[in-house]
Amino acid sequence: MFTPILDAMILLTVMTPVMGLISRKSKKVKVVKAYAMLAVIFALMLIPLYYDGVLTGDVILVVHGSSPPIGVSIAVDTFSIFMASISLIIGAVTIAFPVAEIEGGNITGYYTIMLAITSAMIGIVFSGDLFTLFIFWETMCISSYTLVAFRKERWEAIEASYKYLIMSATGSMILLFALSFLYGLAGTLNIAYLSTSLAEGVENPWMSIALLMLIVGFGLQAGMAPFHTWLPDAHMAAPSPVSAILSGVMVKTGIYGFIRVLMLIFASMYGSWHITLAAFAVLTMFIGNFMALLQDDIKRLLAFSTITNIGYILLGVSIGSYRAVAGSLFHVLNHAVLKALLFLCAGAFIYRGRTRSLMELAGIRRTMPITGTVFIIGTIALIGLPPLNFFWSELMIVTAALEAGLPYLSLLMILNVMLSSVYCLRLIQAIALREPTSISRRAKEAPVMMLIPILTLGLLCVLIGAYPVPFQAFAEAAAKVALDPKTYIEAVIPP
Amino acid sequence: MIPLAYYIACSTALFLIGLYCLVMKRNMIRMLMALELMLNAVNLNFVALSSYHVSGMVHPLARVFTILSIGIGGCIIALAFVITIYAYRHYGTLDVRELRRLKH
Numbered sequence: 001m002f003t004p005i006l007d008a009m010i011l012l013t014v015m016t017p018v019m020g021l022i023s024r025k026s027k028k029v030k031v032v033k034a035y036a037m038l039a040v041i042f043a044l045m046l047i048p049l050y051y052d053g054v055l056t057g058d059v060i061l062v063v064h065g066s067s068p069p070i071g072v073s074i075a076v077d078t079f080s081i082f083m084a085s086i087s088l089i090i091g092a093v094t095i096a097f098p099v100a101e102i103e104g105g106n107i108t109g110y111y112t113i114m115l116a117i118t119s120a121m122i123g124i125v126f127s128g129d130l131f132t133l134f135i136f137w138e139t140m141c142i143s144s145y146t147l148v149a150f151r152k153e154r155w156e157a158i159e160a161s162y163k164y165l166i167m168s169a170t171g172s173m174i175l176l177f178a179l180s181f182l183y184g185l186a187g188t189l190n191i192a193y194l195s196t197s198l199a200e201g202v203e204n205p206w207m208s209i210a211l212l213m214l215i216v217g218f219g220l221q222a223g224m225a226p227f228h229t230w231l232p233d234a235h236m237a238a239p240s241p242v243s244a245i246l247s248g249v250m251v252k253t254g255i256y257g258f259i260r261v262l263m264l265i266f267a268s269m270y271g272s273w274h275i276t277l278a279a280f281a282v283l284t285m286f287i288g289n290f291m292a293l294l295q296d297d298i299k300r301l302l303a304f305s306t307i308t309n310i311g312y313i314l315l316g317v318s319i320g321s322y323r324a325v326a327g328s329l330f331h332v333l334n335h336a337v338l339k340a341l342l343f344l345c346a347g348a349f350i351y352r353g354r355t356r357s358l359m360e361l362a363g364i365r366r367t368m369p370i371t372g373t374v375f376i377i378g379t380i381a382l383i384g385l386p387p388l389n390f391f392w393s394e395l396m397i398v399t400a401a402l403e404a405g406l407p408y409l410s411l412l413m414i415l416n417v418m419l420s421s422v423y424c425l426r427l428i429q430a431i432a433l434r435e436p437t438s439i440s441r442r443a444k445e446a447p448v449m450m451l452i453p454i455l456t457l458g459l460l461c462v463l464i465g466a467y468p469v470p471f472q473a474f475a476e477a478a479a480k481v482a483l484d485p486k487t488y489i490e491a492v493i494p495p
Numbered sequence: 496m497i498p499l500a501y502y503i504a505c506s507t508a509l510f511l512i513g514l515y516c517l518v519m520k521r522n523m524i525r526m527l528m529a530l531e532l533m534l535n536a537v538n539l540n541f542v543a544l545s546s547y548h549v550s551g552m553v554h555p556l557a558r559v560f561t562i563l564s565i566g567i568g569g570c571i572i573a574l575a576f577v578i579t580i581y582a583y584r585h586y587g588t589l590d591v592r593e594l595r596r597l598k599h
Contacts, residue, residue: 070556131560138567142574149578155585159594162578166526169571170517173533176564177510180537183557184544233597 002074003062005046005084006126009119012039016115020108029107033095036111040092040118047085054081057481059491061128069188075128075492082329082478083125083256086336090248091118093453094241097344100351101239102150110150117143117245124253128492130179130189130261137175137253141168141221144250147242148234160237164230167220171227175217181210182265192492195264195485207266211273214261215280222254223310225284232291235303236356240347243299247306248340252332255310258317259325264485270320277318278409285311285416292423297356298346301423302339305382308420309335315413316397321404326479327396330472334389334464338381341457345375348446348454349431353439358427363436367443370451372431374458379428381461383421388465392472502543509536523579523589527572534568 002010016036023031054060054076062074095114102110120143123136145168149161183189185206186197198207216227223231231251235243262273288308295301309331316328346356348371353361365372381388394417401410446454464471481487509532516529538561545557579589586593 131563135563135567138571142570145574145578149581152581156597158578158581158585159597162523162575162582162591162594163597165571165575165578166517166530169530169575170514170533172571173510173513173530173537176534176537177540180540180544183541183560187554188556189560236597 002123003060003076003126004050005043006074006119006122008046009039009043009115009122012042013112013115013119016112017108020112023108032108032111033098036095036115037092039115040088040095043122044085044088044092047081047088051076051081054078055477057477057487059488061491069190069193072132073128073190073492074126074132075191075488076126077488077491078481079256079259079329079478080125082474083252083332084122086252086333087118087121087125087249090245090336090340091115091121093340093457094245094248094344096449097241097244097347097453098447098449099239099241100347105151110147113143113146113150114241114245117147117250121249121253125256129191130182130194133257134172134176134179137221137257138172140250140253141172144168144234144246147246148238150239150242151237154237156233157237160230160233164234167227167230171217171220174213174220178210178213178217181206181213185210190492191260191264192485192489195267195489196493198265199268207269208272211266211269212276215258215273215277218254218257218261219280220254221251222258222314223251223284223307224254224280224314225287225307225311226280228284228287228307231307232300232303235306235343236297236299240299240343240350243303244340244343244347247303247343248336251306251310252313252336255313255317255328255332258314259328259482262317263320263325263482264488267485274318274320277314278406281311281314281318282409282412283311284308284314285413289416289419289423292420293426295423296358298349298358298361298427299343299356301358301427302342302346305420305423306335306339308416309339311416312394312397312413315409316400319397319401319404319406319409320483321400322479322483323403324397324400325483326472326476327393327400329478329482330396330468330475331390331393333471333475334393337457337460337464338378338390341454341461342375342378342382344450344454344457345371345378348450349375349443351450352443352446355439358430360437360439362430362434362440363432364440364443365432366436367440368445371446371454374454376428376432377458378461379424379431381465383424384417386465387462389461389468391465392468396472499543499547503540506536506540506543509533509539521591523582523591524576526591527575527579530575531568531572534564538564 019035060076120140127133220227292304316324513533541557545554
C-alpha cells in the first residue's frame with residue numbers, strides 16, 4: 001500500500017490484539033511481547049532488503065490516487081531512512097525491556113500502542129506531503145498521550161498526560177493552521193512542490209507567519225524552551241521504557257520536522273529563521289541545565305537533560321551548514337541511544353528500589369553492580385568525555401559553529417556542556433560514591449531480561465564512541481540529502 | 496462574492512478566541528471545547544482558501560484535509576475526555592488549577 005516497511009509495521013500493529021488473545025488463551029504472557037519484538041526486528045531487517053538504493057542517495061516515491069501536487073505521496077530518502085533506523089532500534093530495545101510497572105495490567109494494549117507509536121514515527125519520516133505527515137504526527141501524539149496515562153490508577157500519570165495532551169494538541173492545531181496558510185499560498189501540501197513554488201516568496205508576510213507557527217508547532221513536540229514544561233512531567237509519570245522511547249525518539253520527530261521544513265521549504269528565508277532558532281536553542285540549553293541541577297527525582301533530572309540536548313541539536317540546525325546539520329543528526333543518534341540507556345537503567349533502579357528519589361537510591365551501585373556500572377558509563381558519556389559517543393557529535397556542532405563564523409554560539413554551547421557536567425557528576429556521586437541507604441542495601445541485581453537491553457545499548461554507546469566512522473558517515477549522508485533539495489525535488493517532480 | 500480577507504480574519508479571530516479560552520479558562524471541559532474551536536478555525540481556513548484558490552470552482556484537496564482533520568480532532572477529544580474522567584475520579588474536581596501536585 002505505502003512502502004514495504006510501513007506496510008509491515010501497520011499490519012503487524014493491527015495484528016497485535018490477536019496475538020494478545022492467543023497469549024491470554026494459552027496463559028503465556030510472553031507471547032505478545034515476543035511477537036512485538038519480532039515485529040520491530042522484522043521491520044528493521046527490511047531496511048537493507050528494500051532500501052539499498054536509498055542508502056546511497058536515491059529517493060523512492062510512492063504515489064496514491066492522482067499525481068503528486070494533488071495526491072498523497074510517500075517519499076523515502078537517506079534522511080528518512082536514518083531517522084527510521086533510529087526509531088526501529090530504540091523501539092526494539094524498549095519493547096524488549098520488561099515493564100514491571102504495569103504487571104497485571106493491560107499488557108496487550110501496552111504492546112499494541114508501543115508498536116503503533118513506532119510505526120507512526122516511521123510514517124512521519126516517510127511522508128512526502130505535509131498532510132500525510134500531520135496524520136502520522138497525530139497518530140504518534142495520541143499513542144504517546146495514552147502511554148503516559150497508561151498507569152491510570154495513579155494521579156501523577158493522569159495529571160502529566162492531561163497537561164501533555166493540552167499542550168501538544170495546541171501545538172498540533174498551530175501546526176495545522178500553518179499548513180492551511182501554506183496550502184493557501186501554493187495550492188498543495190506536497191513538500192517538493194511547496195519547495196519550488198515558495199522559493200521566491202521571501203517578501204510575503206504570510207510566509208513569515210506560517211514559519212513562526214511551524215517553529216512553535218514542531219518546537220512544542222521537540223521540547224523547545226518556552227514550551228518544554230510538559231516534557232519532565234510526562235517522562236516522570238510514564239513507565240520507564242515509555243520514557244526511553246519518548247525521550248529517545250519521539251522528541252526527535254520534532255527535529256525531523258524542523259530540518260525537513262526549514263531546509264526544503266524555507267531555505268530561501270534562512271536569514272529570518274536562523275537567529276530566532278539559535279535564540280530558542282540557547283534558551284533551551286540553559287533552562288535544561290539549570291533545572292536539572294535542582295532535581296532530586298532521577299527521571300525528572302534525565303528529562304531536563306533531554307531538554308538540554310534538544311538545545312544542542314537545535315543549535316546545529318539553526319547554523320544550517322552541512323557540517324552543523326550532520327553534527328545535529330549524529331547527536332540525534334547518539335542521544336537516542338544514550339538517553340534510552342539511562343532511562344532503562346533508571347527503570348531497573350526503580351524496579352528494585354521502588355523509589356525515584358536520588359537521595360534514597362544513593363549508593364545503589366554496590367548492590368546492583370552491572371546496571372550501576374553501565375549507568376555510570378552512560379553518565380560519563382553524557383558529560384561528553386572523549387572515548388564515548390557524545391564527544392564526537394558535540395565536537396562536530398561546536399566546530400561547525402566556529403567554521404560558520406559564529407564563535408559566540410560555540411562558546412555558549414561549550415559553557416553548557418560544562419554546566420551539564422555538574423549534574424552528571426552529581427548523578428555519579430549519588431549512585432556510586434555515597435553511603436548506601438537502607439533501600440539500596442536491600443536492592444538486588446536487575447533480572448536478566450532487563451540487563452540484556454541495557455547491555456546492548458551500553459555496548460552500542462561504547463562502540464559509537466570508539467569507532468564513530470560508519471555512524472558519522474551515515475549521519476553525514478543523511479545531512480547531505482536533507483540539505484540538498486535538488487535530488488528530492490527532481491525525484492518527485494518529473495522534469 | 497465576499498472577499499477572502501474576511502474569511503481569513505474570521506478564522507484567525509476564531510483561532511485566537513480558542514487560544515484565549517485555553518489559556519484563561521479553568522474548567523477542564525471548557526479547555527477541550529477551546530481546542531475544538533481552534534480545530535474548527537483551521538478547517539474554516541482550509542475551506543475558504545480552497546474555494547478562492549481556483550476561481551469559479553472548489554479545489555478538492557482541502558475537502559479531503561478537512562474531513563480527515565475533523566476525524567483526527569474527534570480522536571483527540573475522545574481521548575481527552577477519557578483522561579478528564581480519570582482526573583475527576585482522582586481529584587474530585589474539574590478545576591485545572593488543582594492539577595498542580597507534580598510541581599512539588
